[in-house]
Amino acid sequence: MAGWLEIAGVGGPATVQDAGRPGQMHHGVPTGGPLVPELLALANRAVGNAWGTAALEAFGRLELRVRGRGARVSVDGRAFAVAEGEAFTVPAPENTSVRYVAVDGGLAVPEVLGGHGTLLVARLGGHEGRALRPGDTVPLGEGGGTPEMLEPGDALDVAAPIRVMLGPDAERFDPATVSTLLTGAFTVSPASDRVGMRLKGPTLTHGDEGAGTSRPMVRGVMQVTLSGEPIVLGPDHPTTGGYPLIAAVIRADWGRLCARRPGAPVRFHAVSLEEAREAWRRHVERFRSPP
Amino acid sequence: MTECLLNIDLGELPEEDEQLYTLAHVANIACGGHAGDDASMRRALEACSRHGTRAGAHPSYEDREGFGRKALDVTPEVMRGQMAAQCSRLARLASGLGVPVRYAKPHGALYHSANASPALARAVVDGVVEALGRGITFIGPGTGALRDAAREVGLAYAREGFADRGTRPDGSLIPRGQPGAVLTDPALARENTVRLATGGTVDTLCVHGDTPGAVEMAREVRATLDALALPAEPLGDGALRLVLPEGLERRATREALCALPRVVDAVITEEHACVYFDPAAPPEEPRLALARLLRIPPPVDERPPTTIRVRYDGPDLAGVAERAGLPVEEVARLHAAREYSVRCVGFLPGFAYLGEVDPRIAVPRLPTPRTRVPALAVGIAGGRTGVYPFASPGGWNLIGTALDFTAFTPEQGAVLRLGDRVRFERVD
Numbered sequence: 001m002a003g004w005l006e007i008a009g010v011g012g013p014a015t016v017q018d019a020g021r022p023g024q025m026h027h028g029v030p031t032g033g034p035l036v037p038e039l040l041a042l043a044n045r046a047v048g049n050a051w052g053t054a055a056l057e058a059f060g061r062l063e064l065r066v067r068g069r070g071a072r073v074s075v076d077g078r079a080f081a082v083a084e085g086e087a088f089t090v091p092a093p094e095n096t097s098v099r100y101v102a103v104d105g106g107l108a109v110p111e112v113l114g115g116h117g118t119l120l121v122a123r124l125g126g127h128e129g130r131a132l133r134p135g136d137t138v139p140l141g142e143g144g145g146t147p148e149m150l151e152p153g154d155a156l157d158v159a160a161p162i163r164v165m166l167g168p169d170a171e172r173f174d175p176a177t178v179s180t181l182l183t184g185a186f187t188v189s190p191a192s193d194r195v196g197m198r199l200k201g202p203t204l205t206h207g208d209e210g211a212g213t214s215r216p217m218v219r220g221v222m223q224v225t226l227s228g229e230p231i232v233l234g235p236d237h238p239t240t241g242g243y244p245l246i247a248a249v250i251r252a253d254w255g256r257l258c259a260r261r262p263g264a265p266v267r268f269h270a271v272s273l274e275e276a277r278e279a280w281r282r283h284v285e286r287f288r289s290p291p
Numbered sequence: 292m293t294e295c296l297l298n299i300d301l302g303e304l305p306e307e308d309e310q311l312y313t314l315a316h317v318a319n320i321a322c323g324g325h326a327g328d329d330a331s332m333r334r335a336l337e338a339c340s341r342h343g344t345r346a347g348a349h350p351s352y353e354d355r356e357g358f359g360r361k362a363l364d365v366t367p368e369v370m371r372g373q374m375a376a377q378c379s380r381l382a383r384l385a386s387g388l389g390v391p392v393r394y395a396k397p398h399g400a401l402y403h404s405a406n407a408s409p410a411l412a413r414a415v416v417d418g419v420v421e422a423l424g425r426g427i428t429f430i431g432p433g434t435g436a437l438r439d440a441a442r443e444v445g446l447a448y449a450r451e452g453f454a455d456r457g458t459r460p461d462g463s464l465i466p467r468g469q470p471g472a473v474l475t476d477p478a479l480a481r482e483n484t485v486r487l488a489t490g491g492t493v494d495t496l497c498v499h500g501d502t503p504g505a506v507e508m509a510r511e512v513r514a515t516l517d518a519l520a521l522p523a524e525p526l527g528d529g530a531l532r533l534v535l536p537e538g539l540e541r542r543a544t545r546e547a548l549c550a551l552p553r554v555v556d557a558v559i560t561e562e563h564a565c566v567y568f569d570p571a572a573p574p575e576e577p578r579l580a581l582a583r584l585l586r587i588p589p590p591v592d593e594r595p596p597t598t599i600r601v602r603y604d605g606p607d608l609a610g611v612a613e614r615a616g617l618p619v620e621e622v623a624r625l626h627a628a629r630e631y632s633v634r635c636v637g638f639l640p641g642f643a644y645l646g647e648v649d650p651r652i653a654v655p656r657l658p659t660p661r662t663r664v665p666a667l668a669v670g671i672a673g674g675r676t677g678v679y680p681f682a683s684p685g686g687w688n689l690i691g692t693a694l695d696f697t698a699f700t701p702e703q704g705a706v707l708r709l710g711d712r713v714r715f716e717r718v719d
Binding site for chain 2: 027221273276
């Protein structure tokens with residue numbers, strides 16, 4: 001019998017997120033998806049769900065209760081059983097930016113444009129297109145999959161460099177600026193969210209006022225504002241923009257970067273397209289191969 | 292990658308199609324050896340001049356009857372003199388017409404026999420240089436005696452491939468007269484072109500001008516080469532940003548790119564097309580789809596214009612008027628006076644970039660963006676105008692508010708599509 005998840009308390013922004021909605025960029029809708037795909041995969045697989053099943057993505061503490069049935073619940077892959085009607089608390093994330101709470105069977109919110117995730121700017125998807133509030137109830141799907149414990153390995157290593165491909169606008173920066181990007185010590189700015197991560201550190205100067213016209217964007221690209229501050233676009237990024245792009249974080253490292261909390265150090269390391277693709281193949285094998 | 296040039300053998304037939312000169316980067320002009328006389332050379336040079344085609348000499352064994360297709364017994368000394376004489380004849384006419392001769396390529400049997408004989412190759416190269424100087428680029432086979440001879444003399448050398456010739460599995464040409472030697476199917480020529488132009492072993496491709504269907508073949512090859520010359524830049528490991536060629540209908544372009552195998556999404560912005568894909572499964576050369584569209588523009592299903600009612604009450608209306616040196620009234624009138632078309636959809640869900648704004652009111656975006664622009668605000672930035680579908684940060688000059696307009700629905704996505712026409716109707 002299906003049940004539902006009751007939100008009793010929230011200590012920070014929490015939304016429903018899933019694997020994302022690729023293929024809608026031409027409507028101006030970014031792909032979305034989890035800030036830290038590895039943690040969503042760990043959470044879901046530990047309760048027998050497919051890696052990208054809809055779950056809660058929380059920046060703060062959560063107080064929850066399962067109604068209608070008992071459930072297997074996992075927080076970032078640590079699974080436990082919860083009885084029907086039992087309340088439980090998920091502490092705020094300490095070592096990562098967000099935390100994922102998966103329930104066996106997943107969160108059964110309606111599919112919108114191919115995904116279940118919440119896009120706040122458009123009040124789209126998830127639970128009524130908004131962040132969760134105390135008193136909300138989210139329906140649960142049917143569970144029954146085989147749980148599997150995944151190991152994150154070094155995927156979320158906070159000391160590991162973030163791999164980038166330089167370009168496509170690297171020629172709009174002088175070589176010294178590109179070298180600053182690859183040698184400088186940056187930290188995650190508190191002014192970071194699902195739209196983008198701002199980085200504090202050396203200024204990446206360029207004389208480019210930004211193309212007067214808009215250009216295509218993708219999650220992971222690093223745009224540099226006129227003040228020289230780099231911003232790495234997150235899952236809910238604007239789909240077009242005008243600032244020059246000095247580099248792009250490779251897809252295999254999206255989670256490694258976005259898992260870092262404000263103040264965490266970030267260093268960048270340039271790789272080739274071939275290295276990026278190889279890293280992505282290993283990532284898929286590790287976190288996304290079907291149960 | 293330097294651009295791969297299309298060279299076509301021309302000036303050989305009395306009724307050749309002048310379109311071939313518009314398609315060729317380089318015209319190899321027959322200069323009396325296997326074909327051609329002063330009149331045909333002059334015609335060819337004039338066509339080069341009209342269409343901006345680069346002229347090249349196309350000397351041959353002196354065998355007009357056999358069209359230079361069979362090897363003759365000519366000593367290197369004599370060959371050198373024949374080459375110099377043929378090329379000089381073209382050069383004299385060209386200089387009279389003010390057309391520079393910048394390329395040279397031996398024709399037919401000579402191309403092959405010289406490439407197998409260092410002495411003959413050197414004689415050909417020396418004869419050509421005697422007539423045309425060392426500033427020319429010599430066109431010949433990728434490897435062999437001709438390339439060696441050109442190198443010895445210090446000539447620039449363009450390695451040639453044949454877009455309209457069939458190849459054996461080992462890459463060598465299928466000899467003429469055998470099945471599959473000459474391709475007539477443009478699709479095969481296109482495949483050949485992509486393979487040769489991206490393989491790194493040729494600098495120029497040849498299409499023969501004397502075969503039936505030569506124009507169609509040349510057009511296919513040229514469109515493919517033009518597409519492959521378009522800049523394509525990886526946007527990380529899962530997207531490729533292409534420079535959008537002039538003259539493509541925007542919506543059809545998006546649909547064609549989106550329909551390619553392994554392309555997950557395609558977005559058109561002002562100057563680019565971008566394809567998105569799984570990094571583990573990149574699509575094949577998406578620029579070829581653009582080449583096809585350039586060649587065969589698809590039909591466009593035009594929808595009736597959308598009318599958006601606007602109250603001109605934006606906080607930047609007075610500022611825009613001041614900057615434009617116009618009364619506020621006039622800014623509103625000019626904004627509502629013309630029909631716009633959707634140039635791109637992006638930034639926010641359902642946000643349509645509309646152009647062209649009347650240049651008198653095309654003011655640049657705000658120096659500092661607002662942290663919150665209300666939903667349905669109507670803005671101007673440079674030559675673009677648009678309606679914010681949702682409350683969001685934004686840097687456009689806000690001149691009004693759209694009434695009863697829905698830019699985006701969860702069911703159908705963006706309401707305005709690329710190429711749609713939009714009008715604003717003023718409401719007080």
